[in-house]
Amino acid sequence: MFYALKRILSAVPIAFAVSVVCFSLVQLAPGDPLSLVLPTDATQEIINATKLRYGLDQPVPIQYLYWLGNVLQGDLGTSIASGRPVASEITTALFYTLGLAIVASLIGVTLGVTFGLIAGYNVGNPLDKIVSAIAITGVSIPHYWLGIVLVVIFAVNLDMLPAMGAGPGGDMSLLDRLYFMVLPAVTLAAMPTGIVTRSVRALVAETLSRPFIPALKAKGLTDAQIFWHVFKNAAPTALAVIGVQLGYLTAGSILVETVFSWPGTGLMLNTAILQRDIPLLQGTILVLALFFVALNLVVDLLQPLFDPRIRRS
Incomplete structure (x- = not known):
């Protein structure tokens, strides 16, 4: 109980720091966000x-304090581009994004652990x-290149799968x-598959020795x-690696979603960056970053179930 409370409390300052970084980085980006909604001949009063x-x-x-206060009430602001709530x-x-991340996670974790x-x-x-060659290939290939190659093969040449979008x-x-x-x-799962494969391989080989x-x-x-003893010894570290990869799949899918025009947070972030839509940028980055923090917190809380030494330490 004390371990869980300690981990939860430690996540609070991290979440606060994340909010500061999200707000500050977006503010430092070049460009005028109001150019999207203001006419070129707008008067100073407008x-x-x-x-x-x-x-x-x-x-x-002051903008940050107002924004943080609204965020704590569940209000992420209004999109400058669409006029809808962020x-x-x-x-x-x-x-x-979560649907895509869940499927990619199942593929990556299953193949990686196997x-x-x-x-x-x-x-x-x-x-x-x-297996090591396959893992290195998965880690090394750029996502956007792999996505384009898969589109050319399976969507253009073989006409087996749709090239973009999420359907009607x-x-x-x-x-x-x-x-x-x-x-x-499949594109999104390539890198996690390679990372989890290499991590589990090293853990299993070290445990067997x-x-x-x-x-x-x-x-x-x-x-x-x-095998059960090997699994119990390797599981805590493997779980931490898998947790990081799950967070990466959710927060780091901007290139993959852009290549496939998948209507998730990655594509939305790309559009918001091009449009300089500050409220949408800040809200999306904050939600994804806090999701990553929460996912790592869940992993920290699950690790003692496999290794009681973590809880005692």
Whole structure:
């Protein structure tokens, strides 16, 4: 209980620091956000009234305090480009991003753990070298390039899968949604698959080299029972790596979503950057960053379930 409370309390200053960084970085970006809504011949009175409407007439520290106060009440502001509440915009886009991240996570974690176990149990063998080569390839290939290649192969040449978009929406079945999700999910899962594979391989190989493994064999334990001991020793670190990758899949999908025109937070961020839509930029970055913080907090709370030593320390 004390460990959980300590981890939760430690996340509060991190969340505050995240809000400061999100607000400050967007403010430092070049360009005038009001150029999107103001005509080129706008008078000074119109400019001043528009600044007052969006709270841009105050010094930056005052703007931050007002913004933070509204955020704590659930108000992320109003998009300059669309005039809609930022929270509403983010909710719609986050639905698509989380759906894509969940599918990509299932692919990445499943393949990564499987490949990692295979390589870890066959260190130095040809099978280990093949799996390691696949993992390095997944880590090294740029997302946007892999996405374009998959579109050319499966959407253009073979005409098997859609090249972009998330479908017409409405009453689409789960199978139809997954149909549009295949290419972006596979693209997004490539790097996490490689990272999780290499991490699990190293953990399993290191665990198998420990002195207690021969002792377990000498006691007559079966391979399945020994595997469970290996899993328990490797799980805490592997869980931390997987948690970071899950956060990356949610917050770092801007290039993949742009390539496939997937209507998630990544594509919305790209559009907001081009339009200099400050409220939308700040709100989206803040939500994604806090989601990453919350995900790492969940991982910290789950790790003691696999390794009680973490809780005691």
